[in-house]
Amino acid sequence: MDLTNIHDVKDLLARHGFRFSKSLGQNFLIADWVPRQIAEAAGLDKSCGVLEIGPGVGCLTRELAARAGKVAAVELDRSLLPVLAETLADFHNVEVVPGDVMKLDLAALVSDRLDGLTPHVCANLPYNITTPALTKLLESGLFRSVTVMIQKEVARRVCAAPGTADYGAFTLLCQYYADCKLLFDVPAGCFLPAPKVTSAVVRMDVRETPPVDVPPEALFKVVRAAFAQRRKTLLNALSSACGRDRSRDELRQVILDCGLPEAVRGEALSLEQFADLARRLGV
Numbered sequence: 001m002d003l004t005n006i007h008d009v010k011d012l013l014a015r016h017g018f019r020f021s022k023s024l025g026q027n028f029l030i031a032d033w034v035p036r037q038i039a040e041a042a043g044l045d046k047s048c049g050v051l052e053i054g055p056g057v058g059c060l061t062r063e064l065a066a067r068a069g070k071v072a073a074v075e076l077d078r079s080l081l082p083v084l085a086e087t088l089a090d091f092h093n094v095e096v097v098p099g100d101v102m103k104l105d106l107a108a109l110v111s112d113r114l115d116g117l118t119p120h121v122c123a124n125l126p127y128n129i130t131t132p133a134l135t136k137l138l139e140s141g142l143f144r145s146v147t148v149m150i151q152k153e154v155a156r157r158v159c160a161a162p163g164t165a166d167y168g169a170f171t172l173l174c175q176y177y178a179d180c181k182l183l184f185d186v187p188a189g190c191f192l193p194a195p196k197v198t199s200a201v202v203r204m205d206v207r208e209t210p211p212v213d214v215p216p217e218a219l220f221k222v223v224r225a226a227f228a229q230r231r232k233t234l235l236n237a238l239s240s241a242c243g244r245d246r247s248r249d250e251l252r253q254v255i256l257d258c259g260l261p262e263a264v265r266g267e268a269l270s271l272e273q274f275a276d277l278a279r280r281l282g283v
């Protein structure tokens with residue numbers, strides 16, 4: 001059965017009495033080049049163990065299984081389990097794990113189900129959990145790489161450069177943990193049903209050592225404060241966030257000591273400049 005042929009997929013789902021759920025971000029791929037290219041972009045071989053989030057009917061799962069040592073595919077929608085039992089019956093290196101990826105103990109999943117393999121993530125992520133799921137995956141420190149299809153708008157935020165409209169706290173979180181690359185766009189017509197937005201595939205190669213020498217809690221405290229009120233200058237944003245501990249004059253001096261202009265906005269600062277600021281603020 002061709003899992004990207006719209007007629008085959010519709011027949012399969014009708015046979016199982018499946019109904020699409022918008023709240024679970026169910027847009028299934030129906031263009032054969034897409035799962036192939038996503039799996040290819042993940043750069044897998046038999047030494048890799050892959051966590052897939054949301055296998056749907058299993059079209060990307062099959063491509064991953066053909067390349068990796070093992071795939072653990074976490075699916076929240078129990079009504080897809082009998083569908084997957086049928087479509088993945090011949091793929092002996094796939095384990096479907098019923099559950100919500102946001103509630104799962106990822107360390108236990110990796111050690112129990114991908115033991116002895118180098119862990120990677122590859123998925124067509126459900127749109128409704130894109131940001132929290134990527135945050136959880138990156139903060140876990142468990143995976144060598146994360147290759148995902150997400151909304152193009154979010155993909156641009158992940159890979160944005162300082163000073164651009166897409167740059168923000170989420171950009172810095174992703175780029176702190178990984179080297180992020182926007183690979184290619186996927187038009188809405190490649191999905192059943194078609195979403196309202198264009199999607200894009202991003203590859204994140206997780207860093208072995210942090211790019212800056214500041215604890216992430218301190219760094220992201222400053223980053224969050226700087227972006228809490230995007231239109232404010234950095235000085236005003238920091239005054240609102242930590243005005244109780246530091247006078248405005250002290251904060252101004254710290255900004256100047258970083259070699260930054262007094263009226264700079266948070267969105268102009270690179271990761272290194274945020275790290276310098278966090279270090280000098282001693283948060």
Ligand code: SAM
Pocket residue numbers: 024025026027028029053054055056057058059060061074075076077080099100101102124125126127129
């Ligand atoms: N991989 C399939 C494809 O590319 O055609 C389906 C992708 S679809 C965008 C997202 C999938 O994630 C759906 O199968 C949905 O049921 C599942 N899902 C949604 N929320 C989830 C969660 N919290 N944990 C695990 N799976 C989830």
